[in-house]
Amino acid sequence: MTVTGHVKTAPETTAQVLSAEQRHADELAFLAAYDDGARPPGWALTPRAVVTFIRGSDGEPLTLPAERRTGTLPATMTVAAKFVGERSLVERCVVTLAGERGLLLVGEPGTAKSMLSELLAAAVCGTSALTVQGTAGTTEDAFRYGWNYALLLAQGPTPQALVDSPVLTAMRSGRVVRIEEVTRCLPEVQDALVSLLSDRRMNVPELAGTEEGLIRAVPGFTVIATANLRDRGVSEMSSALKRRFNFETIHPIADADTETDLVRRQATAAVERAGAAYTVDDAVLDALVTVFRDLRSGRSDEGWDVERPGTVMSTAEAVQVAVSLGLSAAYLADGDALDLMPGHLLGVVHKDDQNDRARLLGYWDGPVRRRAEDGSAMWRRLWDLRESLR
Incomplete structure (x- = not known):
């Protein structure tokens, strides 16, 4: 598309919005090589590198040790800040996830809770795509599993007919699953998370007696949820579910x-x-x-x-x-x-x-x-x- 005046040619792109792991792929690859310290099970980066990815390197270039340099990575890189907020808040979020505990980001609408959730998931496990969008119409299947009904009718309940939810996929692969607007889900739907966060396993009664009848979470699995404080149409979380999350409040930008x-x-x-x-x-x-x-x-x-x-x-x-x-x-x-x-x-x-x-x-x-x-x-x-x- 060509236009005139001060309007520029529209950039060629294959998507209107890229995921965090796509937008910042170079930084993620650099940080994975830059910090080779201890990592929790299933993590793509060290906890320290996750904090650096989100909060940036304070304008200072990071230098990759010579022995870790490859032809695809630059020798130095300045990591840009992506989230405006206290470093201590980001560190608490990272520590919560490292302990495989659920993280709940709360605050008023528009305070970048979803963006922080996406950045954390991308840095911790390499993907932010395992996401459930909470609504009043969200069913328990979104947190558990569904069925391929064609296979179900043809074969009965078999592992092949099982359709994994994003939560179940994260459990099997030891990744982070994001649940947006969890308080917009009905209370009985929210409570499906209680046993998942405490027992770290999911029962499939239809497959009882088979290997697939009890699915256990792989190390690294955890949940990041978000909730707005002022929106209408929200459902109160049960005290049992609240106890299974660490709450972090995202405030409006102070400066x-x-x-x-x-x-x-x-x-x-x-x-x-x-x-x-x-x-x-x-x-x-x-x-x-x-x-x-x-x-x-x-x-x-x-x-x-x-x-x-x-x-x-x-x-x-x-x-x-x-x-x-x-x-x-x-x-x-x-x-x-x-x-x-x-x-x-x-x-x-x-x-x-x-x-x-x-x-x-x-x-x-x-x-x-x-x-x-x-x-x-x-x-x-x-x-x-x-x-x-x-």
Whole structure:
């Protein structure tokens, strides 16, 4: 696809989104050779290398010992940070998995729980593909097994007719299985995990008396689950299931500059995947992140109180607004990006609660107006756009 102007040629790709192990294959291969220390059973990397893969090498190049160099690996590599969060949190997650205990990542929507889960699985066992997406319609088969009904009717219950779930596949191969949004599953479905996490075996009553009738987990098998704290439609976990997980809470990004940099990088990458150059001014991104942080916390940096909307003002939502601004500038040339921001913000805020529009207007009448009165040309322009929120 060829386009003109500042829009670039769309990159050739075979998939819209690559898995973590595909995106970072070079780093994973390098770290596997770089750190040859002790590894828990079934692990592709050492626990220390897993932490380095996720948190990065702090800008320092790592040098591969001469005796481990091959023609396919570079002599040095600087590992990029992929998750914004405390190193100690990542280390606790890694230690939990090394002990073959279930790990539950909890937090508000948009705090990168799923991304951290994917990165951990990719680094620990080389694949993040063994995943169950929890929904209200998820059945117990998703955690246990199903049947190939054609074979079942033709042969009866045989090992060949058994269809492994991602959980059962992970048990057989000693890998990590990811369960997204576990609290969206019904309680009776969740409880199928209790015996799997404690006994590390799965009974197949239909195959009783055969070798396949009792499947035991291979060393290395463990579970990473995620759960949102504020979403509707969730089911409470039983105390028995909670006891089988170590809980780690993923908080929103604390530092404004770090969050702005993350929004910029992810929005730039997304717009470039769409075949365009990212041209949104840094000052506009600063203002965008400031609005999100104020509405998320209920208080501005200046100390002014802000009424929080009912929706979650997550970093992930900020990235999507930044992407929309970038795509509008690239493909529509529809005015200044700052002029488009209020409309996109309203689209984020006004989802569930009818009063959230009024809360956003209240934010405009508070911090936006005060900053405009303090002489900021950008905030003055945003104040002038107040009517677009009605």
